[in-house]
Amino acid sequence: MAEEFEPRIIAFVCNWCTYTAADNAGVSRMEQPPNVDIIRVMCSGRIEPTFILKAFALGADGVIVSGCHPPGDCHYTNGNFKTFRRMPLVEQLLAQFGIEKERFHWGWISGAEAVKWAQLTHEFTEQVRALGPLNWKQELESKED
């Protein structure tokens, strides 16, 4: 154990709210951990559960999904409705796969909530750090015979 564990976190965020918040956080020089890699999509309703599973399968230690506040903030009126219908089921699915619920966060951050974004990235990174690496593929292979 030469190097300290640095969690790798993938954040799927919508273009109109959470990405704007992240952008604002950066422009406003708010400190954020470098562990969170942002993937911008047009709407949180575009985030297929496949994206989340693939992130974990390819080595993410944690995943964030964030969009516009329901009911009224969505740029596409109700794209975020799809998000809140799917994500509770994704949570159940991840639990069955044995992935701790602390590794997955979904919620809402508006364009005006840069502080909330900076705070989330800090807290979530520390939460995942405490759990240690997920290492999905290597774990499976090492425990196979």
Added chain:
Amino acid sequence: MAGNGKLKLGLYWAASCGGCEIAVVELREKILDLDAAAEILFWPVAMDFKVKDVEAMPDGHIDVCLFNGAIRTSENEHMAHLLRRKSKVLVAFGSCAYEGCIPGLANLFDRQSVFAHAYLEAPTVDNPQGVLPQPVTQMPEGEIEIPRFYNTVKTLDQVTEVDYYVPGCPPQPHQIWAVVEAILGGNLPPRGSVVGAGEKTVCDECKRQRKEKRIRKFYRYHEIIPDPTECLLDQGIICAGPATRSGCGALCPQVNQPCRGCYGPPPNVMDQGAALLSAVASVVDADTEEEAARIVGEILDPVGTFYRFSLPASLLHRSRLRTKERSHAKNQH
């Protein structure tokens, strides 16, 4: 081809139920055409060939091998490697070889918990000495070896190279015949293709009336008498049609049963379970977070529902193996 011009065919089963074998026999009178066109060199379930007969063949001797069943034990894997070497074309035949199928649901558990249930805990088991299968057993006559049981069920292409995939649990006989004809006529698509199936979804072949989907409650099948003409998913019964490859002719919905997903994901879908989850959850008729969570929360066993046939082939392959839980299970016995 054999000296008599016939196609040299091999058929094998690994971890499977035998349904794929029945499906071949279900070619009915066409089996005579198959016999006329092909010489069967190996088919343990129906004909008296031995493994040593296969071992004695030169490499690449079999023209086409239809391999059904998942890889559950070291013996399954050994046969997969052997038949790969002896066959020019290896076909993952049926859902188990293609994507793991029902045996693959054991990937929610590990060897230890499977053994514990099957040999110790099941109500029908009487095993007071707690005897469990051992790979190697010492007997007065010498050492007995049985195949090792893996923690994880694998698909055929996770242990060896596969040329074609025939989906279905089991593959439908008319589709099997179409594949046989394609092989005999030399009309096979590029290597790696799924053959004996369609390019769309089961919904595309389903005759039921579809409306705008607004689901307020999910019913388990015993809780409802479905309308025979309306879309089953519209009625709140989870039907895998939207995330399942066409080819069966929508057999199950025709007889008032929801599609369970045995033809695997449609083209360009990476993970059948995630695609089905997405399709099912997004049509829930809930405009608040609490209501949505309540309605989808009624779905018991999401993995078993959405990945019924495809867990080993899914993005995550299996549930996480945890050393801690396994040692805990050991203490209980």
